[in-house]
Amino acid sequence: MFSTSGIPSAASTLFSAYASFAGTMMLVRSMANDLVPSPVRSYLNSALRYLFTPLSTQLTIVVDEHCGITRNQVYDAAEVYLRTKINPNTERLKVGKTSRQKNLNISIEKGEEIIDKFENIQFSWRFVSIEPQNGHAVGEKRLFELSFNKKFKDRALNEYLPFVLAKYKEIKDNDKVVKLYTRDCPYSDDDDGDGGGGGVWGSINLEHPATFETLAMDPEMKKAIIDDLERFVRRKEFYKKVGKAWKRGYLLYGPPGTGKSSLIAAMANYLRFDIYDLELTSLYSNSELRRILVSTTNRSIIVIEDIDCSVEMQDRLMAVEPGLPNTKLTLSGLLNFIDGLWSSCGDERIIIFTTNHKDRIDPALLRPGRMDMHIHMSYCTNQGFKRLASNYLGVHDHHRLLPEIEGLIENAKVTPAEVAEELMKSENADIALGGVVNFLKRKKMEADEIKEEKTRGVEVQEEKRLKVEEIRRKSVRNIGRRVVRGGKCRRW
Numbered sequence: 001m002f003s004t005s006g007i008p009s010a011a012s013t014l015f016s017a018y019a020s021f022a023g024t025m026m027l028v029r030s031m032a033n034d035l036v037p038s039p040v041r042s043y044l045n046s047a048l049r050y051l052f053t054p055l056s057t058q059l060t061i062v063v064d065e066h067c068g069i070t071r072n073q074v075y076d077a078a079e080v081y082l083r084t085k086i087n088p089n090t091e092r093l094k095v096g097k098t099s100r101q102k103n104l105n106i107s108i109e110k111g112e113e114i115i116d117k118f119e120n121i122q123f124s125w126r127f128v129s130i131e132p133q134n135g136h137a138v139g140e141k142r143l144f145e146l147s148f149n150k151k152f153k154d155r156a157l158n159e160y161l162p163f164v165l166a167k168y169k170e171i172k173d174n175d176k177v178v179k180l181y182t183r184d185c186p187y188s189d190d191d192d193g194d195g196g197g198g199g200v201w202g203s204i205n206l207e208h209p210a211t212f213e214t215l216a217m218d219p220e221m222k223k224a225i226i227d228d229l230e231r232f233v234r235r236k237e238f239y240k241k242v243g244k245a246w247k248r249g250y251l252l253y254g255p256p257g258t259g260k261s262s263l264i265a266a267m268a269n270y271l272r273f274d275i276y277d278l279e280l281t282s283l284y285s286n287s288e289l290r291r292i293l294v295s296t297t298n299r300s301i302i303v304i305e306d307i308d309c310s311v312e313m314q315d316r317l318m319a320v321e322p323g324l325p326n327t328k329l330t331l332s333g334l335l336n337f338i339d340g341l342w343s344s345c346g347d348e349r350i351i352i353f354t355t356n357h358k359d360r361i362d363p364a365l366l367r368p369g370r371m372d373m374h375i376h377m378s379y380c381t382n383q384g385f386k387r388l389a390s391n392y393l394g395v396h397d398h399h400r401l402l403p404e405i406e407g408l409i410e411n412a413k414v415t416p417a418e419v420a421e422e423l424m425k426s427e428n429a430d431i432a433l434g435g436v437v438n439f440l441k442r443k444k445m446e447a448d449e450i451k452e453e454k455t456r457g458v459e460v461q462e463e464k465r466l467k468v469e470e471i472r473r474k475s476v477r478n479i480g481r482r483v484v485r486g487g488k489c490r491r492w
Helices: 007-035 038-052 073-083 150-175 219-233 236-242 260-271 286-294 331-339 341-345 382-393 402-409 416-423 429-485
Strands: 058-064 093-096 105-108 113-118 121-130 141-149 179-182 202-205 247-253 274-277 300-304 349-355 373-376
Touching: 058 073, 058 150, 073 105, 073 121, 073 141, 073 150, 113 150, 121 150, 141 150, 219 247, 219 260, 219 373, 247 260, 260 274, 260 300, 260 349, 286 331, 382 402, 382 416, 382 429, 402 429, 416 429
Parallel strands: 179 274, 247 349, 247 373, 274 300, 300 349
Antiparallel strands: 058 141, 093 105, 113 121, 121 141, 179 202
């Protein structure tokens, strides 16, 4: 049998040795605190932690919400991109929607982690929100932590993050709500935070349904416009190479009601460009014009309607501060923004002028480089009518009244707006098209009457002219006789 009498003695000896060692270490620590300087102690502690801590293979990149006082584009890109990567394992989500947004905005809540794979590399995103401490006025700090294996650092910076930025741009372009900006709008609907104008412009959502598909235009003209727009937006490097500002000018001219405004809306919807409606009559100086135009954003359409009816710019003196420089709005001031030094203040801009009377526009505005493409908005044609009939009634090529309408519309000067008004009077195709036939016949009769009146007026004017000429000749002969009878001789 084993004896247990020695166990308490061994335990006592072990405890005494531990107490002696602990006391010695405390003495050494006390002496070290007194004799070793604090920086040296910190260095030794760091070195010991480094030696006894296993090396981590992970690298974490912090993506803060702001870069100084401006927003961090990488943060915005990550926030939008990660919405597309939410998986069923995510436990907490944030959901929001404003009154003018069509869909719910879904994003991850703080502390949640999203795993993304890019070319077989795993990236881990974690949303962090740091609440302000009590007594401090600093607001909430939000950031993303991106973690991945250290060996993929270069690929993360040079490939993955640029990919996230590109996807962000693609998503925003697809989901963008086109805005209509005006200086007369008292408020803005910039619920998505993408508004432009710096407080100078107010905006509303452009909900105009016009598209190139629904426009009552000649198909060849529509194709030419679409091709020109697509060529413009993809030629950034070309414009840079040739030393031209990345902009394009269009002149839309034709009678009222021929679809100029609808074409502008269709161009905006096609390109997803915002529209800035500029009213020149509200401006009084070149400096104000520059300030207004510089505040517009890239990828936008600047519209100046009825340029022929705008102010006589060279005569618009300001009512206040007369005689000071830049106190009038001049044609040269407008031209300088279109193709002068100020034209390079923004990229991917389209400038559209509209007019009912092209011949009244100063030729300086019409040359290439200012108005690059002139688009004639004509009266309604047979092709235009077919599009309208399809849009409003679902009628295509088979209806008994179509041949009669096509025959009448060739000789009638009617606008697409007038035809559309007739088509809206009934949802029954027979009734609506019958109304169009009667309308076109009335327009033809009115045109014939006007033509007859003009012809009759010309004839009456000619008769009056002949009578006046006859009276003048008789007067000259009578005067001649009186002179001869009076015994005077005059040379006539």
